[in-house]
Amino acid sequence: MNDRAWGVFAPVLTPFRRDLSPDPERLVRLCRWILGQGANLVPFGTTSEANSLGADERVSLLERLVAAGLDPARMLPGTGCCSITETVALTAHAVKIGCAGVLMLPPFYYKDVNDEGLYRHYAKVIEGVGDPRLRLYLYHIPPIAQVGISVGLIQRLLRDYPQTVVGLKDSSGDWSNTQAVLDATRGADFRVLPGSEAFLLRGLRAGAAGCITAGANVNPGPIQAVLERWQTPEADALQAGIDKVRGVISNYPLMAALKEILAEGRKDPEWRTLRPPLVELTREQAKALLEALDAVGFRLADDREH
């Protein structure tokens, strides 16, 4: 497989009301807008504050998305928890509801675990779900999870579960790791998805399948355009355009910055709400962020237009 230009995915932001309860209606609206721009959805990624949601809240929100008519075949929900029990429950639910696959963190509490332990975890989850429809994307994000997924672990899982383990999101931020995974999985049915649009064009040229990126919450159209036109002469210019926007956002705490952009674009201050332990931008940060985005020609989108 290794099919290029497979997709851009947004780990979609989770809106909270002032009382910190999730707001399914604003979530549906954001998802519909992202899908309308051509990108796809990862509900419950890191950017979604998924790990600040309980398992029941994730199940309930996913059901609301599907009930609202959004296509689960365009979703890869995050389902990786610290326990096998909860990971199996969330994964089985996602498969049952028709999702294209799941994005699965390794268990991230215990540190200094070895590949044998991580292999057993994933194997137990796959066997616990016990559904041939499961398509599992491994989630490598060592800067946050601390526990990472080595090339050796990928190869062992791919060997033993070739129909199930079909890809990896690489949020290492380290191109040499992405390249090593591409090299190790070449020829296999395995999709490599960098965790930032900064690596989108470079990834596509090297054999990656697209990207899963926080930036697609606010800039999905231009990111999707790179995916669709990566083999055209304007590809580098398109990539340079999305790099500028990402470059600005990267100077701020990511989730808070993205929520600030949504709040401002939609004239909807509630979008600024994050669940602790994350905090919103200060007024000074917000002002500087919006000015810097304006300076690079970024237009705040409003999903109420759609």
Added chain:
Amino acid sequence: MNDRAWGVFAPVLTPFRRDLSPDPERLVRLCRWILGQGANLVPFGTTSEANSLGADERVSLLERLVAAGLDPARMLPGTGCCSITETVALTAHAVKIGCAGVLMLPPFYYKDVNDEGLYRHYAKVIEGVGDPRLRLYLYHIPPIAQVGISVGLIQRLLRDYPQTVVGLKDSSGDWSNTQAVLDATRGADFRVLPGSEAFLLRGLRAGAAGCITAGANVNPGPIQAVLERWQTPEADALQAGIDKVRGVISNYPLMAALKEILAEGRKDPEWRTLRPPLVELTREQAKALLEALDAVGFRLADDREH
């Protein structure tokens, strides 16, 4: 308060069957043996593989312990999850069932969070539980959780919730941090509990209230003896005795080593089972561990004797 010699607590190991389901009967037996040695219980600590259990499994196991007649007034269950939602649910359950208090990790997925975000998390949990009976012990374990609890955060919580925030387990392994917390909370109703018996006598002399230590799963009697006789002439010799045992165990992966000791002492090989991502000791490690313990005069206990 700062009452010394308040207690030794074992973050009690969770037994799993070969199919990785928790085994409440063996857990009750271990708990009863530890209580019989004079120590107390922290069900669902780090050593308990709590973060490899689902929230439902924790609720169910705690109910089994209490139903078996074990005194919840001698328990401080771990209830800290990444989400406010699940932390509130587990904490409210522990309070309702009569536990002396809870030991609460900070939310540990997102890194580089600030004290404002952690303060808001704990405040929301306390308000969400909304029960004046709640006694909350903060859990500082930066080597594993990565997210730590600063002295400034302790002081702010203690100022705003003086009836509720009543202590801290310090698993930093850094005596200077324990000393700083003792200094900052002197005069307040606040119990400081080092996370290893290695700091028990030193802690008691400096104003700590006891300790919460993995070692109390296998060596509770001698650790409890240090607590009870810390002001007697033999205190240093007693501390030296428990240091020798801890020194041996510390050379191996902690949870795997403790389960090996239980399995061997109880002639119950199922005790060796850990949930992934943790793995059991190799045969060579197990042999070396048991020989080294024998060399320091450690006697394997058998809870079937009780």
